Amino acid sequence: MKPPPFDHHAPRDLGAALAALAEAGARGKVLAGGQSLIPMLNMRLAAPEHLIDINGVAELDTLEAGPAGVTVGALARHSRVERSAEAAEAQPLLGQALRLVAHPAIRNRGTVVGSLVHADPAAELPAVLALLGGSVRLARAGAAPRDVPAAEFFTGPMESAVRPGELAVSAFFPAPPPRSGTAFREVARRHGDYALAGVAALVALDDDLRVAQARVACVGVGPVPLVLDVTEESAGDDWAAAARAVRERAEPEDDIHATAGYRRHLAGVLAEQALREAALEGRANA
Amino acid sequence: MPERTHDITLTVNGVVRHATVPARRLLSDCLRHDLGLTGTHVGCEHGVCGCCTVLLDGEPVRSCLTFAVTVSGHEITTVEGLAGPGGRMSPVQRAFAECHGLQCGFCTPGFLCTVTALLRENPAPTDAEVVEGLSGNLCRCTGYQNIVKSVHRAAELIAEES
Numbered sequence A: 001m002k003p004p005p006f007d008h009h010a011p012r013d014l015g016a017a018l019a020a021l022a023e024a025g026a027r028g029k030v031l032a033g034g035q036s037l038i039p040m041l042n043m044r045l046a047a048p049e050h051l052i053d054i055n056g057v058a059e060l061d062t063l064e065a066g067p068a069g070v071t072v073g074a075l076a077r078h079s080r081v082e083r084s085a086e087a088a089e090a091q092p093l094l095g096q097a098l099r100l101v102a103h104p105a106i107r108n109r110g111t112v113v114g115s116l117v118h119a120d121p122a123a124e125l126p127a128v129l130a131l132l133g134g135s136v137r138l139a140r141a142g143a144a145p146r147d148v149p150a151a152e153f154f155t156g157p158m159e160s161a162v163r164p165g166e167l168a169v170s171a172f173f174p175a176p177p178p179r180s181g182t183a184f185r186e187v188a189r190r191h192g193d194y195a196l197a198g199v200a201a202l203v204a205l206d207d208d209l210r211v212a213q214a215r216v217a218c219v220g221v222g223p224v225p226l227v228l229d230v231t232e233e234s235a236g237d238d239w240a241a242a243a244r245a246v247r248e249r250a251e252p253e254d255d256i257h258a259t260a261g262y263r264r265h266l267a268g269v270l271a272e273q274a275l276r277e278a279a280l281e282g283r284a285n286a
Numbered sequence B: 001m002p003e004r005t006h007d008i009t010l011t012v013n014g015v016v017r018h019a020t021v022p023a024r025r026l027l028s029d030c031l032r033h034d035l036g037l038t039g040t041h042v043g044c045e046h047g048v049c050g051c052c053t054v055l056l057d058g059e060p061v062r063s064c065l066t067f068a069v070t071v072s073g074h075e076i077t078t079v080e081g082l083a084g085p086g087g088r089m090s091p092v093q094r095a096f097a098e099c100h101g102l103q104c105g106f107c108t109p110g111f112l113c114t115v116t117a118l119l120r121e122n123p124a125p126t127d128a129e130v131v132e133g134l135s136g137n138l139c140r141c142t143g144y145q146n147i148v149k150s151v152h153r154a155a156e157l158i159a160e161e162s
């Protein structure tokens, strides 16, 4: 058998899940969709003594969309969020990004919250949460839940603010401002692979449809999603100037997939495309 | 200390099956070793190749990235369960045979399960939708052209027979 042995806990409700996590402490890990954790177990890159399998905790399988934004429960799978018309209406960037996450068979199991906690520096959803200024709700046995804003949630490559004994119960993706548009662009070797680089963009317009706010979140060019405000550079729809600013501020590293220089180049090109597309969508929505 | 085991129940291809497995038993290994259903192939065991794709409650998933205990009580369809009553090959299977959508056949069970679900959701996919739908399955033999043809042919067969 490929994975190392572990004790399997199958709580049926949140209270039992938190109790099992509290008892396991640093020796325990949450098993959600397993689409990142099981590969790591199969390669024996991780060997937790206890797995707290939340797949039977029906109360975590929630998706709420409203004027304020979208709240995704810990057991909502990528595919469910991707297909939800209500979620697309309340925050279109979620669906735009989810179509780029892995392949359908993986999206049928993987969870949105699991992807945030896993915090892969090339993953799309952390960039979405960071760009929108969302937050993750963390619960532990015997304490009030805490909401961690995206800016504090991603602490390093594959590292998030979740502490031993804590369960991420939901994530909140705020609704876009009025007269705004979003877009997600990336370059990957194959559709569905982790991106070499990717850029999520948000452009909001003023009453005269001029750029009031332009922001990007880049993936694959640093340890955590790089959020940049390029409102000034984007004045007069100068997306090329905004792209230059992104290139100057990104600090990618070389790895076996791409050189730092290529990633920097991609970040610029993708930022220009994503910002232009977001502005188009914003004007169409206005 | 011997490893703890769990008694699980799976409905595989319409038949209720029981197995006693350690928690770390992958669904792919449970199907192949515990239940003797070796049609589900295993390539990479980290989610990349798609060989091990089966249908879980009708939806394609990677059986190598699923623990058997987690899906106890659920329905699984493997390549052995795709044929119709009396063992007649399903339209997807016939289309693959007709269009030479396989050579060595290693990747084929995963493609057949993936395509079965794809056409259920989108009965008349465009070329681009087919390619995107297959992007999570690797084939080292065919060069994919005949697999894409097979998907379109399967869509025709399903439309004709419904």
Ligand SMILES: Cc1cc2nc3c(=O)[nH]c(=O)nc-3n(C[C@H](O)[C@H](O)[C@H](O)COP(=O)(O)OP(=O)(O)OC[C@H]3O[C@@H](n4cnc5c(N)ncnc54)[C@H](O)[C@@H]3O)c2cc1C
Residues within 6 Å of the ligand: A029, A030, A031, A032, A033, A034, A035, A036, A037, A038, A039, A074, A100, A101, A102, A103, A106, A109, A110, A111, A112, A113, A114, A115, A116, A117, A118, A122, A123, A124, A125, A162, A166, A167, A168, A169, A192, A193, A194, A195, B046, B047, B048
């Ligand atoms: C071939 C392949 C390609 C992929 N491509 C992409 C891609 O292009 N983009 C992308 O973003 N992702 C990609 N993924 C990863 C996929 O999106 C995962 O589903 C996701 O990263 C993790 O979600 P999960 O529910 O499967 O989490 P799991 O694998 O179950 O868990 C991942 C980690 O998060 C922890 N965790 C999960 N949920 C919680 C919780 N509620 N509270 C506390 N801790 C928790 C686990 O303990 C574990 O450490 C790919 C995966 C594969 C196998």
Ligand code: FES
Residues within 6 Å of the ligand: B041, B042, B043, B044, B045, B046, B047, B048, B049, B050, B051, B052, B053, B062, B063, B064, B065
């Ligand atoms: S064996 Fe499961 S995806 Fe390769």
Ligand code: FES
Residues within 6 Å of the ligand: B101, B102, B103, B104, B105, B106, B107, B108, B138, B139, B140, B141, B142
């Ligand atoms: S037919 Fe040989 S790998 Fe696809």
